[in-house]
Amino acid sequence: MGVLDVVPAGIVTGKNLLKLYDYCQEKGFAIPAVNCTSSSTVNATLEAARATNSPIILQVSHGGAAYFAGKGIKNDNNQASIVGAIAAAHHIRTVAPLYNIPVVIHSDHCARKILGWLDGMIEADEEYFKKHGEPLFSSHMIDLSAEDKAYNIETTAKYMKRLAPMGCLLEMEIGITGGEEDGVNNEDVENAALYTQPEDVYEVYTALKPIGDMFCIAAAFGNVHGVYKPGNVKLEPILLKRHQEYVKSKIGGSNNKPLFLVFHGGSGSTEEEVKEAVSYGVVKMNVDTDTQWAYLEGVRDYVLKNVDYIRTQVGNPEGSDMPNKKYYDPRVWVRAGEITLIKRVEQANADLGNINTL
Numbered sequence: 390m391g392v393l394d395v396v397p398a399g400i401v402t403g404k405n406l407l408k409l410y411d412y413c414q415e416k417g418f419a420i421p422a423v424n425c426t427s428s429s430t431v432n433a434t435l436e437a438a439r440a441t442n443s444p445i446i447l448q449v450s451h452g453g454a455a456y457f458a459g460k461g462i463k464n465d466n467n468q469a470s471i472v473g474a475i476a477a478a479h480h481i482r483t484v485a486p487l488y489n490i491p492v493v494i495h496s497d498h499c500a501r502k503i504l505g506w507l508d509g510m511i512e513a514d515e516e517y518f519k520k521h522g523e524p525l526f527s528s529h530m531i532d533l534s535a536e537d538k539a540y541n542i543e544t545t546a547k548y549m550k551r552l553a554p555m556g557c558l559l560e561m562e563i564g565i566t567g568g569e570e571d572g573v574n575n576e577d578v579e580n581a582a583l584y585t586q587p588e589d590v591y592e593v594y595t596a597l598k599p600i601g602d603m604f605c606i607a608a609a610f611g612n613v614h615g616v617y618k619p620g621n622v623k624l625e626p627i628l629l630k631r632h633q634e635y636v637k638s639k640i641g642g643s644n645n646k647p648l649f650l651v652f653h654g655g656s657g658s659t660e661e662e663v664k665e666a667v668s669y670g671v672v673k674m675n676v677d678t679d680t681q682w683a684y685l686e687g688v689r690d691y692v693l694k695n696v697d698y699i700r701t702q703v704g705n706p707e708g709s710d711m712p713n714k715k716y717y718d719p720r721v722w723v724r725a726g727e728i729t730l731i732k733r734v735e736q737a738n739a740d741l742g743n744i745n746t747l
């Protein structure tokens with residue numbers, strides 16, 4: 390029994406996505422969501438998941454999507470982020486069948502001031518749905534955690550009503566992930582906001598559940614974007630257990646994990662912390678900082694090792710007329726970054742128990 394007995398290979402949307410996350414909770418593992426910024430990072434992440442025989446989540450942030458479209462494109466109206474996210478989704482949909490694994494296409498944090506980005510992606514979902522009976526993206530995230538709670542929950546519910554008929558899942562955030570990512574800086578947020586209360590999670594649940602099952606919650610438990618010196622904020626995965634218990638105590642039933650939970654800021658967390666969070670029903674863990682670092686490592690080491698072969702197009706220690714083309718071909722040095730990225734995604738799969746899960 391494995392994931393492929395529950396959902397087919399390919400892009401996972403609608404009921405299959407619920408089945409996938411249910412299966413994660415039942416078997417006690419989670420899937421890494423890797424931020425991708427290019428076809429290179431998408432392909433490397435897919436390659437890693439194929440190597441570990443696992444499902445995978447590929448996501449684009451607002452800035453990452455704009456990068457996908459091209460840094461030369463203006464983004465004053467989210468146009469680069471909209472088109473870049475759509476391009477990423479189509480690229481993933483085009484190549485994913487060759488990897489023969491289940492793939493979730495997701496968009497990352499969307500704050501109030503960039504809701505136009507989410508609107509643009511949802512329009513693309515609706516257009517895709519008309520032709521293919523499923524949304525272009527498997528899921529989106531809306532992040533109004535910096536706004537007041539009533540606005541956050543009400544607006545999230547409004548978006549979920551639009552997405553649910555297409556079978557597109559919505560991730561929301563309540564309580565704030567600390568640190569800095571993609572230009573959003575929460576390094577100075579008040580400590581209490583970094584730990585979501587069970588009552589708040591239940592309030593989200595009661596607002597969204599009547600609309601359907603297709604939502605998941607990123608609740609803050611001292612998690613932080615980025616990698617920092619230890620000691621600033623303490624990670625408290627036990628809070629996630631309390632959320633599950635609290636909601637269960639309110640709604641009854643036998644399900645010990647009534648919530649799909651998302652772990653943001655997975656980079657820099659210890660193996661034990663990750664394992665504990667997963668045991669409380671985390672189904673998705675975002676990894677960005679560590680995979681950015683991993684992508685650089687391979688390129689850095691390549692350059693340092695081959696520095697005498699890449700100073701000039703012709704001429705290296707083996708001879709002043711020796712060509713260097715095979716050293717500066719991007720398929721060699723970008724590939725070096727892909728290989729170290731692949732290793733890091735494989736490690737994320739291992740940390741989350743997502744090895745040989747197909």
Ligand SMILES: [Zn+2]
Nearest residue numbers: 566653654675
């Ligand atoms: Zn995040």
